[in-house]
Amino acid sequence: MAEIERVGEIIEASTTGFTAQCYELYQMPPLGSLVKTGDSAAELYGIVYNATTTSLEPGRRPIARGKDEDSEEAIYRSSPQLAKLLRSEFGALVVGYKEGDRLYQHLPPQPARIHGFVYQCSPDELKDFGKSFDFLNIILNAHLPVPGEELVAASLRRMSQAHEDRRAFLVAAGKELAILLSGNLNQLNAILGRIKL
Amino acid sequence: MTERLGIVVSGSLNKGVEVRLDSSASIEDMAVGRFVTIEGEKRRFFGMITDVSLGVTDPNLTLTPPDVSDPFIAEVLAGTSTFGTLHVSPSLVIGGDAAAILEGPQPVKTIPSHFSAVKLSTQEDVELVFGTEDEKRFFIGNPLDMEVKLCLNLEELVKRSNGIFGKSGTGKTFLTRILLIGMLQKSQAVNLVFDMHNEYGWAGTREGGPPVKALKQLFASRVAVFTLDEENSRHRGVSTDGVVRIGYDEIEPEDITLLRQTLNLTDLAVEAVHQLYRKFGRNWIQDTLGLKGAEELPEGLNIHEGTLLNLQRGLATIRRLPFIEPHSPVNAVKAILEHLDRGINVVLEFGRYRDITAYILVANMLSRRIYDQYQSRVEKADAAAKESLKPRPLVITIEEAHKFLNPEVAGQTIFGKIAREMRKYNVTLLVIDQRPSGIDSEVMSQMGTKITCLLDNDRDIDSVLAGVPGRNELKSVLAKLAAKQQALIFGHAVPMPVAFQPREYGSAESYRGFAPQKDAEEEIEKLWD
Ligand SMILES: Nc1ncnc2c1ncn2[C@@H]1O[C@H](COP(=O)(O)OP(=O)(O)O)[C@@H](O)[C@H]1O
Numbered sequence: 135m136a137e138i139e140r141v142g143e144i145i146e147a148s149t150t151g152f153t154a155q156c157y158e159l160y161q162m163p164p165l166g167s168l169v170k171t172g173d174s175a176a177e178l179y180g181i182v183y184n185a186t187t188t189s190l191e192p193g194r195r196p197i198a199r200g201k202d203e204d205s206e207e208a209i210y211r212s213s214p215q216l217a218k219l220l221r222s223e224f225g226a227l228v229v230g231y232k233e234g235d236r237l238y239q240h241l242p243p244q245p246a247r248i249h250g251f252v253y254q255c256s257p258d259e260l261k262d263f264g265k266s267f268d269f270l271n272i273i274l275n276a277h278l279p280v281p282g283e284e285l286v287a288a289s290l291r292r293m294s295q296a297h298e299d300r301r302a303f304l305v306a307a308g309k310e311l312a313i314l315l316s317g318n319l320n321q322l323n324a325i326l327g328r329i330k331l
Numbered sequence: 332m333t334e335r336l337g338i339v340v341s342g343s344l345n346k347g348v349e350v351r352l353d354s355s356a357s358i359e360d361m362a363v364g365r366f367v368t369i370e371g372e373k374r375r376f377f378g379m380i381t382d383v384s385l386g387v388t389d390p391n392l393t394l395t396p397p398d399v400s401d402p403f404i405a406e407v408l409a410g411t412s413t414f415g416t417l418h419v420s421p422s423l424v425i426g427g428d429a430a431a432i433l434e435g436p437q438p439v440k441t442i443p444s445h446f447s448a449v450k451l452s453t454q455e456d457v458e459l460v461f462g463t464e465d466e467k468r469f470f471i472g473n474p475l476d477m478e479v480k481l482c483l484n485l486e487e488l489v490k491r492s493n494g495i496f497g498k499s500g501t502g503k504t505f506l507t508r509i510l511l512i513g514m515l516q517k518s519q520a521v522n523l524v525f526d527m528h529n530e531y532g533w534a535g536t537r538e539g540g541p542p543v544k545a546l547k548q549l550f551a552s553r554v555a556v557f558t559l560d561e562e563n564s565r566h567r568g569v570s571t572d573g574v575v576r577i578g579y580d581e582i583e584p585e586d587i588t589l590l591r592q593t594l595n596l597t598d599l600a601v602e603a604v605h606q607l608y609r610k611f612g613r614n615w616i617q618d619t620l621g622l623k624g625a626e627e628l629p630e631g632l633n634i635h636e637g638t639l640l641n642l643q644r645g646l647a648t649i650r651r652l653p654f655i656e657p658h659s660p661v662n663a664v665k666a667i668l669e670h671l672d673r674g675i676n677v678v679l680e681f682g683r684y685r686d687i688t689a690y691i692l693v694a695n696m697l698s699r700r701i702y703d704q705y706q707s708r709v710e711k712a713d714a715a716a717k718e719s720l721k722p723r724p725l726v727i728t729i730e731e732a733h734k735f736l737n738p739e740v741a742g743q744t745i746f747g748k749i750a751r752e753m754r755k756y757n758v759t760l761l762v763i764d765q766r767p768s769g770i771d772s773e774v775m776s777q778m779g780t781k782i783t784c785l786l787d788n789d790r791d792i793d794s795v796l797a798g799v800p801g802r803n804e805l806k807s808v809l810a811k812l813a814a815k816q817q818a819l820i821f822g823h824a825v826p827m828p829v830a831f832q833p834r835e836y837g838s839a840e841s842y843r844g845f846a847p848q849k850d851a852e853e854e855i856e857k858l859w860d
Pocket residue numbers: 497498499500501502503504505506536537538539815816833834835836837
């Protein structure tokens with residue numbers, strides 16, 4: 135079995151989502167990735183909806199340093215402490231959980247725990263999760279800093295990569311969306327335009 | 332394989348049910364007339380697709396159509412935002428318990444519940460409803476778009492008068508030939524065919540192809556061909572079994588009434604016929620034609636000069652028919668009856684005499700006299716209470732039926748009488764017509780089973796469907812039949828209306844199917860005897 139990739143540690147959690155800090159600067163999972171946290175008794179699944187890189191100390195904003203440097207890398211090379219002063223974080227929307235062998239695509243009874251490790255899901259897990267499209271409804275109804283159609287499209291694009299027949303997967307997802315968004319043609323069109331191959 | 336088409340989403344018993352098509356089923360593969368099965372919660376329903384339509388969940392979709400040139404978007408939207416709807420009229424239902432299965436399909440009194448699955452019918456479904464080939468049931472074709480044999484109970488069919496309709500070139504003649512073969516094989520009835528265009532006896536024409544075999548070539552020992560035009564029959568290489576001639580003295584006023592339109596007679600002239608017949612008796616035609624003017628009329632006859640002239644012109648047309656003689660040396664009725672009594676089907680060819688005057692005159696005269704014989708024999712059998720004395724059921728086939736059965740004459744002709752009496756004297760009709768609206772509506776309503784190919788005139792469609800339950804739905808099916816070799820059958824002999832493609836007729840293989848090889852060879856042997 136491939137080594138499971140650990141992508142961060144939870145520093146803030148609620149019923150509907152969690153925020154995790156990355157161990158390395160800029161090493162956050164891509165937008166729309168499916169991540170998980172928790173132990174084998176109960177695993178929570180989240181979709182990465184946002185990522186930020188900010189100063190470690192609140193109130194101390196970074197300053198521009200590259201005036202005399204040739205490249206961006208050179209800045210980091212000449213100020214190695216920078217990696218310690220900045221941090222990358224990402225937010226994930228909770229879209230389901232697994233208890234024992236059963237996977238549910240609705241909110242879990244308990245939120246994630248602080249310092250819980252966050253892992254990138256494997257292709258097999260992506261496939262398993264993609265057997266149901268109930269999670270799309272959670273995304274469309276969430277109040278997020280990114281537009282819902284962007285996140286839906288990003289998550290479906292990523293999930294489709296785990297499927298041998300990407301197109302069939304996307305068509306099935308599209309049909310689910312067409313039903314969910316039967317009263318909102320514009321949003322439907324926006325998503326379909328973003329997921330077509 | 333049971334292919335699911337969709338689910339029932341709404342409906343009523345009167346109007347039928349709406350079926351939302353699954354996205355996997357293309358609306359373009361659906362055709363009205365198709366036989367379908369609906370799996371209800373407790374019962375199985377059988378019906379026909381009578382309409383197809385398109386729906387959208389969001390009306391905006393029709394205002395700003397999505398980019399369906401993109402196959403991905405088109406595929407996603409099909410069956411979700413855009414979907415097909417079928418209208419299905421259920422006719423029959425069968426329960427799931429053992430008793431219901433024994434009882435067989437029954438007419439519907441309710442409809443399937445919400446979201447019942449609608450499927451293409453299977454072979455078992457068709458056989459459950461229409462039965463399988465047996466000693467009474469004859470394979471007449473396939474339900475539309477299905478590879479299953481559709482069978483018709485011919486014993487049941489011949490109990491009533493029936494009609495075959497359809498505009499010209501749609502396959503009436505081919506279908507009639509198929510039915511005649513069916514009756515010959517699967518019923519007790521014997522047929523008398525008035526064959527205006529020489530298509531049923533020996534060989535028939537086929538559009539864009541060589542002639543097809545007709546009845547006698549396939550069933551030599553069961554079919555006799557009579558002719559009105561011996562020379563022409565010989566010329567076409569037909570071996571005939573009898574020649575029909577008509578004597579003036581056999582023509583009665585009723586025959587003239589029927590010819591009023593074709594002979595262009597005035598009402599007064601038709602009335603005069605009755606006076607003349609009463610006066611002159613059997614010789615009335617010759618005597619009337621011999622008159623030089625109204626002044627030569629015998630005492631007591633009050634006929635105007637103009638009326639007499641009009642009548643004489645009409646009678647002269649009859650006299651010019653080559654098969655008419657002052658007195659016929661042959662008794663055609665007797666010869667035909669002898670064949671019918673032995674169970675031999677009789678086809679009377681008209682040879683070159685295809686004009687409608689000849690056809691009406693001959694068909695009417697012969698039928699009337701044959702019918703009289705049947706009537707007296709049945710009455711005798713009834714009086715003696717002996718079923719065995721009754722003559723075999725007779726089916727008389729006539730084309731251009733509206734000429735015999737239009738409202739003006741239906742009340743007076745023998746054909747109107749046969750149609751109305753159902754099977755009182757063991758005689759029924761098989762009428763073939765391309766203009767059914769010309770047929771008297773009462774006669775139409777008496778027909779047991781109707782088979783209709785494509786009709787495009789609204790009045791014709793209405794007259795064929797008058798009084799039929801669910802006629803609005805059937806109308807859309809009928810109007811959409813293919814231009815050839817597709818038909819809709821409904822009425823007495825079928826448990827529910829069904830659209831079908833008649834069996835292919837005309838290939839060597841088809842002949843083998845109709846007349847199995849062994850028989851056909853025997854028949855050919857007999858021809859050489
Ligand atoms: N059952 C059939 N099998 C084969 N060909 C058929 C059949 N029905 C119709 N056709 C074709 O259609 C043509 C017209 O059919 P026909 O019975 O003569 O029409 P109608 O009597 O209605 O004018 C035929 O010549 C034949 O080519």
